[in-house]
Amino acid sequence: MDDKSEEVLQDFRIPDYILVPGSKVKTASHIPSCPVIAFINTKSGGQLGGELLITYCSLLSKNQVFDLGKNSPDKVLHQLYATLEVLKSTGDVLAGEVQKKLRIIVAGGDGTAGWLLGVISDLKLPKPPPVATVPLGTGNNLPFSFGWGKKNPGTDRQSVLSFLNQVKIAKEMKMDSWHMIMRMKTPKQGACDPIAPLELPHSLHAFHRVSVTDKLNMEGCHTFRGGFWNYFSMGMDAQVSYAFHSERKSHPEKFKNQLVNQTTYLKLASTQGWFCPSLHHPSSRNMAQLTKVKIMRKHGKWEDLNIPHSIRSIVCLNLPSFSGGLNPWGNPNQRKSAYRDLTPPYVDDGLLEIVGFRNAWHGLVLLSSKGHGTRLAQTNRVRFEFHKGAADHTFMRMDGEPWKQPLPVDDDTVVVEISPSSQVTMLATPLCQSKSIHDPSSPRIYQDNYDSSSEEECGEDWEERRKFGAADTFKIPDGVEISHLS
Template sequence: MEGSEVQQKKNSMYKPSSPGVESTRVAARSSLVDSFRGCGLKGMRIVKEDLKKRILIPEYLRLAMRDSIRFKNPNAGQEHVGDLKEEVAPEAPMVVFVNSKSGGRHGTVLKGRLQELMGVEQVLDLSIVKPTEFVQYGLACLENLAALGDNCAKETREKIRVVVAGGDGTVGWVLGSLAQLYKQNRFPVPPVGIIPLGTGNDLSRSFGWGGSFPFAWKSAVKRSLNKAVTGPVCRLDSWHIVVSMPAGENMELPHSLKYTDECSLDQDLVVEGEWPEKSTCFEGVFYNYFSIGMDAKVAYGFHHLRNEKPYLAHGPIANKVIYSGYSCTQGWFCTPCISDPSLRGLKNIVRMYIRKVNCSEWEQIRVPSSVRAIVALNLHNYGSGRDPWGNLKPEYLEKRGFVEAHADDGLLEIFGLKQGWHASFVMVELISAKHIAQAAALRLEIRGGEWRNAYLQMDGEPWKQKMDKKYSTLVEIKRVPFQSLMISGE
């Protein structure tokens, strides 16, 4: 590759605002097709030693980063520098995060296979090393050495790529940690590839990494790493969520949500219900979807069932079977008594407001009376590879005032699901979801009344939101001002 081409490729990889970074249009695929594609049926043979040359970080830098992370000190690894020959950074220095608890037995076995291919120091077990520690100490170690004139460390830091072996939640955790680099003005931000180990793996599907762990996984590991070396970089929107509720309630939050003292809600919108003098706030970031209603209630019950009886689910297929069976018991498919307040539509408790692109004013959107779940979707993959928003025709888009959906367009696609039967037909693409809106920002006012709890989830992590009979709870979602960088596995 000529020098100009190399520089052009580097720029497209590491500048979030660069026009060379590809826009992402996502297509849903089936798990079975993805599994066979991951087997490497194209016949391309990857030589182990050639791959190692392309991704293996020089030993002194590996040890320096290891010690910096271990001792939580970015300068702790400088003793490994010593008298060096002129070291050269590899083509695509790589670090892999492995969730050894994902994918049944595969997580642990995959960790060992990766360590054979690229060394122990470049494979980080998330149960031991947190991604925030890698960012604050490992990458900082390279930056400090580069500042001292180490060109190899400088080039390694500029080229480094990250691969995550895990599910959507694990990928989101790593992306959120890397996002700290934007806030700290530490560039470039490493792009991220995926080895899917979770149940849904919608982020993985969206960027061409497949929907499940491949059958021929040993050869597929090399192919995945090779794709992470050569794959182009795409952009991904992320969304910041803030929930403000009356003070005094203690809640069990998923790990992706944290309590915060600063409740940065938009003050331009006046709520319809009463607003408490004191409130409690928590916040988080999601990449795929946010939902409220029956789908979140089913997910919440399933997660608790799986935690209480872990022997019921040993892998993605078992999880899906149990999830489907559990959803039939929750009133999602059959509503025994429509007069029961807990089974009425969301319009009884939710007021929805949106802000459109380049618009500063909030607009109230009517919640359809039949809707029992509302989903705000960022990707085209939802529920293990389905596309409930659909590939809409230009005439329909124009009629509704919509635009074609992309993962980096700054918009959420908001749709409704009426009940389990409707959701099932939507998931197999026999009918469409109830299209509600496209929005650059979303606000929900939840008013309890006779309802005691609402159920919410984001990126597969559900929680039970307590509601007050008198005061409103507010949920506000806005796009994070910078985008995450994803490596395309296509």
């Protein structure tokens, strides 16, 4: 490595005495302008994750690069911030600068990135470190939304050095996160998969802390809660995703690169009937027949949302990227926006965009510059109620992780409710697709769509949510194999 490259890398390196507890404190000759910690899922991207780990270790200190298959990010970050606080208390200037300027790099799929974002939320720091995402998954919606691309990156030294330089100059941008709660009874019969912790997304975990006044707080009822950063969807798109993940789980050797994964996904979409749903998908399983949808535009006031009978898939979007870079919401023109009270899809306005799709052909209109799905609503909170009907199950998906959801077979009700959680700080490049409501250069129709009163406590319902916190919402439980993440 030439002297110039070595000099550049000094801006990213953190001295070992900060990274390794108990090390002898040394006087630093250089204060890094962009200290980084890198977390890499070596199971992502076929062999790319492992190659990327080797390259990062060769460029940075090996103590600031972590293999997520061997190191728990919550333990790493807790230890780092504890060490920084101790050193700062002794007057260590470098420790203070590292804490102030620290940036996080996470390499993996959207599931891996969501895991890290949840861990950072769990720290509840006054100034959480911003995060840059390396696209190593199949869809890579998070990296694409903030300008880091959707194709798997190069793993050579020059490619990694170029990425580090982008991290150094990237701007910070806030992003909303969303809390989801699901209540259901354990099905006594039916052909559904058993509901076990590993059959649900890693970000959706069982818990038992429901209020005593909760109507579903009864024997035989399970309550789940979790969260997402990108999207929650249900219907045919989730069904195709479930088939893909099931196939990948059964034959992991067939899914070694991004192109093969995407090709397999398209084949499954065809075999699942997503392109010809009228032949393979009975109308009794359309969304309007399966669920009753309520939205909350203003705090405390639920209203029914009409779902067209032809809609077979509903997507609740937080970011302007779905299925590998498509934007289902699009950009409503000013006339329609004023008539329907719609805005562009900001990532920090406390609003979800709810979009419907009839079939895969409907989804293909997103490939055109002005294409979009059926815009159903923008809302601060949404509630889905499933009652006994023609179907005994449906499919759901959250940030790329699908599951098969049993539906009521008697007079029971399955309830899914989504509400605002918190915000994290992302790093964005000039190619960023996401828009901020606080950025003067972002297009906007109305200034204040987010009702801040929704953050106020509101009786038992809000008090229950407040107890959850952001921590366990996104935490990967012990014993979960990292390869199950995208």
